[in-house]
Amino acid sequence: MPYSGVINKYLEYLPFKEDVQPVTLLEGNTPLLEADNLRKELDAPCKIFLKFEGANPTGSFKDRGMTVAITEAVRKKAEAVICASTGNTSASAAAYAAKAGLQAFVILPKGKIAIGKLAQALIYGAKVIEIDGNFDDALRIVREIGDKTNVEIVNSINPFRIEGQKTASFEIIETLGTSPTHHSLPVGNAGNITAYWKGYKEWASRKHTPLPKMLGFQAEGSAPIVHGKIVEHPETVATAIRIGNPASWKQAVQALDESKGQISIATDSEILEAQRLIARTEGIFCEPASASSVAGLIKLIREGYFTVKDVVVCTLTGNGLKDPDTASRGIAAPLSAPASLLEVLNLMNIK
Ligand code: AN7
Secondary structure, three states: OOOOOHHHHOHHHOOOOOOOOOOOOOOOOOOEEEOHHHHHHHOOOOEEEEEEHHHOOOOEOHHHHHHHHHHHHHHOOOOEEEEEOOOHHHHHHHHHHHHHOOEEEEEEEOOOOOHHHHHHHHHOOOEEEEEOOOHHHHHHHHHHHHHHOOEEEOOOOOHHHHHHHOHHHHHHHHHHOOOOOEEEEEOOOOHHHHHHHHHHHHHHHHHOOOOOEEEEEEEHHHOHHHHOOOOOOOOOOOHHHOOOOOOOHHHHHHHHHHOOOEEEEEOHHHHHHHHHHHHHHHOOOEOHHHHHHHHHHHHHHHOOOOOOOOEEEEEEOEEHHHOHHHHHHOOOOOOOOOOOHHHHHHHHOOO
């Protein structure tokens, strides 16, 4: 059977009946790549796998949750959908709403959205409202609109989003033949770490697979869970995780405790360095927020945290093409030459 998206693939694990009519863009089924070059570069004892969620239809993991949330919104006959977003949720909501023929509204922190994500929301036909405030302000407004109207919230506070996102764990277990020993993720609103943990637990209870330890990483200037305190003015180059008051805070702490994992920080420069390293060694261009999962991994490797028995999966949550500005700032500019064979050969430094 041809692949037909995460709802059809994992229907028995989702809160739908057989007659569900999925709104799908064939999300999921993303590459799980063994990162041998990265392993050598880092002199890591453990195996490293990268789950590249940037290969989803709108370029991020949000699509797994959005197919489920929008399918449910259609089933419930919602009038429209709305989300607050640091960018990827809005791109995904706008695309799936377009496919469903629903209006999407997105509320964004002005000036803090990567250019590709904003372009996506607009071209998919969402009504985009930028506010003079941060993500946390936007989410507060969205929650109130959800309470007062028949407009469905499709942020990860919508449980259908979490249901869809947990399918990434299923794919990893199916590909590896068992669970990894550790799973590393960037943490913003903490919906994804909540979803992965739910997925690992549900698979374990049916198929007796072991449970991994969950490793979460927040950006240094936006690390409320690490510090146990709301951050009023979160800042980081990884705008996707510029969040000071995560919606799924409690669930994330529960996932970390239950799995005997840990959450810590990655600095902006560690994040950007990891982004370039992943691209240069493995040929994968992820966005800065995504690279925090590898930046954190690098720190733990240096602390001697892993052994040769460990198998670590890092989720690369979004595609680097969404934020070319940030990526180009840290790398050498192209060389330039007149339109002459000799001059070009000279620059190539090849005989
Ligand atoms: C690339 O789009 O919150 O911890 O509004 O875009 O589940 O929030 C995005 C979050 C990691 C963090 N990596 O995931 C939004 C939004 C990327 C992201 C996260 C996000 P959560």
